[in-house]
Amino acid sequence: MTITEASAPEGLVIVGASALGLPLPSTGYARQAYGNVSVDFGPATWLTVGGDGAVTVFAGKVEYGQGIRWGLAIAAAEELGLEPSVISVVLGDTERTPWDIGTFGSQSTRHTGVQVRKAAATARQALIELAAGRLDLPPDQLICRDGRMASMADPGRSVSLGELVAGQSVVREIPEEAPVHAPAEFTVMGGYVRRTDGLQRVTGRAVYAQDVVRPGMLFARVLRPPAYGAHLERLDDGVATRMPGVASVVRDGDLVAVLAESDQQADAAHDLLIADWSERAGQISQWDLPAALAADPHDPVVTQELGDVEAALAKAAHRLEESYYIPYIPAAPMEPRAAVAEWADDRLTVWAGTQRPFGIRGELAQFFGIDEDHVHVIAPEIGGGFGSKSIYRPALEAAQLAKLAGRPVRVAYSRIEEMTWATFRPAALITIRSGFDADGRITAWDSHAIHTTVDRPMIGQRGSESPYAADAIRSIVSAGPAPLRPGSYRSLGCAVNHFARESHIDEIATAIGMDPVEFRLRNLPEPRYRRVLEAAANEFGWKTVSTPSGGGAGVAVGLDVGSYAAECVAIGIEGREIRVERVSASIDCGLVFNPEGVRSQMEGAIMMGLGGALFEAAEFEDGHLLNGSFARYRVPRITQMPEVSVTICGGEENPPTGAGEPGIVPIAPAIANAVFDLQSKRIRELPLQRQLS
Amino acid sequence: MANAAMARSRYLRFDLGLTGTKYGCGEGLCGACTVLVDGQPLRACLATVASVGGGQVTTIEGLADGDVLHPVQQAFLEESAMQCGYCIPGFIMSAVGLLERTPNPSTGQIRDALAENMCRCGTYPRIERAVLRAAGGRE
Ligand code: FES
Ligand code: FES
Secondary structure, X not given: OOHHHHOOOOEEEEEXXXXXXXXXXXXXXXXXXHOOOOOOOOOEEEEEEOOOOOEEEEEOXXXXXXXXXXXXXXXXXXXXXXXXXXXXXXXXXXXXXXXXXXXXXXXXXXXXXXXXXXXXXXXXXXXXXXXXXXHOOOHHHEEEEOOEEEEOOOOOOEEEHHHHHOOOEEEEEOOOOOOOOOHHXXXXXXXXXXXXXXXXXXXXXXXXXXXXXXXXXXXXXXXXXXXXXXXXXXXXXXXXXXXXXXXXXXXXXXXXEEEEXXXXXXXXXXXXXXXXXXXXXXXXXXXXXXXXXXXXXXXXXXXXXXOOHHHHHHHOOEEEEEEEXXXXXXXXXXOOOEEEEEXXXXXXXXXEOOOOHHHXXXXXXXXXXXXXXXXXXXXXXXXXXXXHHHOOHHHHHHHHHHHHHOOOEEEEOOHHXXXXXXXXXXXXXXXXXXXXXXXXXXXXXXXXXXXXXXXXXXXXXXXXXXXXXXXXXEEEEEEOOOOOOEOOOOOOOHHHHHHHHHHHHXXXXXXXXXXXXXXXXXXXXXXXXXXXXXXXXXXXXXXXXXXXXXXXXXXXXXXXXXXXXXXXXXXXXXXXXEEEEEEEEEEEOOOOOOHHHHHHHXXXXXXXXXXXXXXOXXXXXXXXXXXOOOOOOOOOXXXXXXXXXXXXXXXXXXXXXXXXXXXXXXXXXXXXXXXXXXXXXXXXXXXXXXXXX | OOOOOOEHHHHHHHHOOOOOOOOOOOOOOOOOOEEEEOOEEEEXXXXXXXXXXXXXXXXXXXXXXXXXXXXHHHHHHHOOOOOXXXXXXXXXXXXXXXXXXXXXXXXXXXXXXXXXXXXXXXXXXXXXXXXXXXXXXXX
């Protein structure tokens, strides 16, 4: 949407650039995700103040659990002196919100949050000017508070925001340097604010993609292959077609689906399709993958290089070489993906719970050979995604089927479809060779990570650089054979790379008999790293000791999306189960808009990471996923919840960075290190529980 | 129209338009579809329309009294006990069922009662606090 289309509504309209965070990286996931986008990044409406005083914020991000609506309401409320809950936030709609690259990489606060603050500060400035005229006061005598502009000296002399703009149309552009509040002036930001969009959620009124229903809509059930790479040889739909409620059985290239008047009828008829498939033999099974990765790394990229690592290793007083294996895991969001598509002539509207409404718009326009202006994508509430809903197949499936059927069509994945046909966090085999001296100084660090990333090398590269000082360092990231489809996941490969590195660091500390916290502090030059580590260790009550001590304590640190994190964990064993009892976490994500939001994200990331650490892994054999239902795929439950504390370090001296992902980065190695401390057993393969039982 | 063998959750979601009862697995394993039947939590995806018979069904939409939220809903709101929120109706219904039976549950009882509800966003610490708050408010 551009400003010329704003049709000059009554009130104040704040416009500004939509291409935030650009230029795009020239390589990597974001580049690949946006390769097909061709929109003009013209100015768009970011904020409006209506004649009734209603403040609305517009942003192309989506809400999928990270609390962006909450965070943006806080940002705007800060600048306008409002209660955050009175601000409406419109998200992820290609016809109503500014263009956006997609909700990933923890960019929401970094770019969008900053832009919304600027928009709101611009609005405040405009409102002050209007009020100065109306109240006949100098602008610096005015204060914007609780929906009114008032005289500082005489609060009775005031005018409401609505009255200031009623009956006129004022458009302002966000300047380069908008007058945002300095941290010392904050009245809303940084304090406790309750979730602003909670009411819809606790009353069941929040509408997710799975809940969207359109008049005349058909329910589709898509025929999925029994295995990856299977090919449909023959289809007999004779019985299915005659089932009650079935409108048709549609076949469009590889896409086969039953369309029916109800969800249940579509399912019942789908089960009566008789399909013959030819399967692709010789696919890599889970137990063969580590060896397959070791045998066939390709496309190596050096992500870090300092000095001559081979020479440093040769000279080292002590050396250690170990390999670590991290299996594939699915994101398994609670809401399986779903989309509803509706055509009106050659215009297409799609409701899709995707992290990339604008990207999906481009893909749809390209597929159907129509103009992007003729495609409208709306992202409703999203029931979790953790990165995996960037790639969103049902949007296209629904649009294809709706076009053929001439009626709106809903494609909603079942749990098994979500687990099987979404993407997986790539598996990796990581080998680290290190050299060190007896005083606890690392002299050489050589890491080779092979991730099953296929065409998305960025996933494996993220977080591959070592933050530890050494005379010589080399980090190489390669791609390896990929039996499952790789995709995004909370922190991408960053948590994967950290599992290997932070386990290995502990192994060195053990080798020289040094406390693992102390060893890290000695070798981490970055003060922000040391500060989060000290904070977590203090909160935990870390006792200096060399491992294994039998106590069951573990530590790890991490850096992701510009934010530093550290976690100390205490574990016990209950029967044969590892039980994580306590986690003391700390994060430095720069300037914090919403501390409650940061804590909530850290807690969530820790819980999610605990699953990957202890028991989550995709199991597959010869192209068949073996654990695609919750009966066989275990995720953490409330009964596994440790006591979690989150310390927020640092603050205003650094710009805001992400808080949704860093929490997952240290948790798996911290638990593995704690298992070693407790049981003297070093586990170098996830999930840990499988190696114990 | 619903037939007797139809899953209760489908009937609620698509015949009655009560989409606050969620679909998460369809197999009774995640709790997203939890409703109350005569005050007891039930996985609506497993029960058929017929099996519920003439029982009194309460969904998340029917919990509040007009604009006044049920104390459990209010507590979830006050604790910001939600991230994506998809699991939250199911948790609230399970918690309401628990507090009907056990007005002052221990944290162990809360965890046991909610063990069959899944929250992939990991909102568990806040959910537990919300249930404790709701229980406290009833004393
Ligand atoms: S949808 Fe009923 S338990 Fe998962
Ligand atoms: S809040 Fe997202 S699944 Fe619970």
